[in-house]
Amino acid sequence: MKHYKKLIYLFIGIATISCNDYLDLDPISEETSGNAYESASQIEAALVGAYESFQSSEYYVWDNILFQDVRSDNCYAGGDNPEIFQIDFIDIEPTHSRLFTHWSNLYNAISKANLVLERVDDINDPLLTDERRNQIKGEAYFLRSYHYFTLVKLWGSVPLILNTITSTDSESVNVPRASIEEVYAQITTDLETAANLLPDIYGIDASINKARATAGAAHALAAKAYAQQPNADYAAVLNHIEAVESSTANYQLIPYSQLFDGNNYNNAESIIEVQYLGGNEGNFGPQLLLPPSVSGDTWRKFVTPSVDLVNAFDEQGDTVRKNAAILFEEVQWVDEFWGNTQGSSIPFSFKWKNANGFASADNTYLLRYGDIVLLKAEAYNELTQLGNAIIEVNKIRNRAGLPELTTAQSNSQEALRNTILKERRLELFQEGQRWDDLARYNQLVATMNNLIEIDLRNGSPVNYNMTEAKKILPIPQQELDRNPALVQNPL
Template identity: 30%
Template structure:
């Protein structure tokens, strides 16, 4: 029990004792004691990325909350939790929501241990550059985790120190979404001077930090800063829109110049996306499937262009359409795409448009359209350009959990998806958390659930 406390944040610890004891720990090591030299620090850093990439976070589940909420992905299975999400009837007891929340806080916990312990490691073989890298990466990962909590749940308890005992990190109030985003920026500012300048698409460099800053500034409507940081990434020779569109994922491609940040998987640390997207004939369950509308958009040469390669159809008599972004052999070894350079063009396009620079905004939009083999867009007003960007994101990132958060961010979700109420813009705080922590209960919980 003592060792479990070291890796699971306080909000999880307060759940049912029986459930807690029956849960197998991901790591049965006292991390505060384990990070004692360069080797154990490296292990801790790798472990942190593994938690970020886990199936309940970027390995499938967190992203599925967005897939299933956005209307373009249908659920073909029988489980109640994903069916609720698809129908916008999500409850506070929804197991998918609870699992994603828990995974994000586990990721934060891993980052907290590195931030707290790596700086004091006394090892003559531990270079300053490597020490800084691990701490900077932990700040970035924590920033990403809090960013996801903010855009998904609207605000979070900001746990910034390791949880070593059940008495640690008690009675932390829930912060507002704005304060949570402020913590994201604080962590990104801390990460920026520490991480390497050299690009590593599976780890964190300064340009990875800039990319997430650009996304953050877009969400917080700081248009000039969103443009500035998007430009810093786009201007780098390290990133290009690869052609054709499928070149960033087809033929087992990985870590191409398209990727700003992607998570790598192996046969011993798998990505569960292919299990949900592929049909049984290809080893999957196809319980996530592109809607008929999405299939039509992707197959329309004037809309999807080369992005039709994202989908395929089974043979007769089934003739079932499925997503083929995740497909590799062995199954589960596909990357998970967190940030691609195409998104930075869209960020800069919108940021420029919001500042009245429509001509350069259209140029950025058309850069992405050209890569997809499409002709130039001709939007000449702000509203037309914003709608064009919305539509382009829809077919550029249909299997990358972009559409839902983008529609919520722009306050378009209720109109586009015919939602009955805007409380659905936020996922519910898991019921298991609200019953044990007054800081997440009552008026502190998300309304409407």
């Protein structure tokens, strides 16, 4: 029940019932079909369980960094886990254990959202107002969409399951893959529905407004989905971004250092973030990334910023974002890309600032306005409104203390497209965006195959052998064995 307690503290005021009503509930999985979901408190508890997937799914805790930053040109694998090195070298087999873990966790999260959507209209409880009922629907639609967006970016076409599965019949459980277009259509439909059902804010408490889906969050995610889908609809992207910017939530850029100092979560730039309280309700991710001086341990960490990434910061003279995102420290282990000797100074991912023994209170941004500003620039550029695109990019550069774009950086659509991609890399490092950005810009194969990374143990460059097939992950072998209706991705 501890996850319920955590989110209940964040959701104070979402209903006119007491916290004790939540805490006295048996786990939802133990309720029977005869007595489950008859009261406002029970459907609120089910919704809390749906949100809890952001904390319980390892993908959202830190594996998104592995599959986005380590798999791309941003970071190297560290530590001693062979499967993380396989991600780094883009050599991922269907039997890779993390594939099945994330596939299962994401579909479990979708099932929780589906259950809320199925049951909420059947609740006949005067404590559940029509306004709150609609909000619950909007929140569940948002959550389902967020997880399907994650799935389709990782695996391409995936089974589209829009109701809870209550039968073990093969027709019910052996669901074939929907097309990528069908999945995106469902995502954007759900998000547009959610945006109409959700409020801009729930009140004056930022820790609630940033913990829960709002209209702004639905519009922001819809903008990202319309841009990422196979045939991007940049007019729709702009429409949804305009809705974000007109929200009474008043999203705005704040000083970059404040975004990641560990003391300013639930800020004006945050649209929605995963909330951690520390202790038993802590975030284990920071301990896996932070240097010994911060983490208090001496073992080699699992994610190391790449030489290419550090050079990208230095080429721009981008000290503000580099200092917020990377910390160099001498270590006693040997890193094959940074010195290859004990005592070398190597970089660490530093956007989380507090480790606290695998129990950090550092939050994770799911959506923030800086990302949306650069997406707006991308949309303007793709719609050949280069002047407007330059204005948006310069907002981000000004915030980072960088000069405005030069003519060479912005004198054509192609030049500006490359500039925006580079800007997103520096702005969003360690936020689980890089692989998706390269995929959207159709630069994954070229970027990874042209990347020069020297293994100092032998002086040889790494051959990533990137192919079109490797843009998406293999379907987990365990899922193929269980569901004969599935077909494997090209390997």
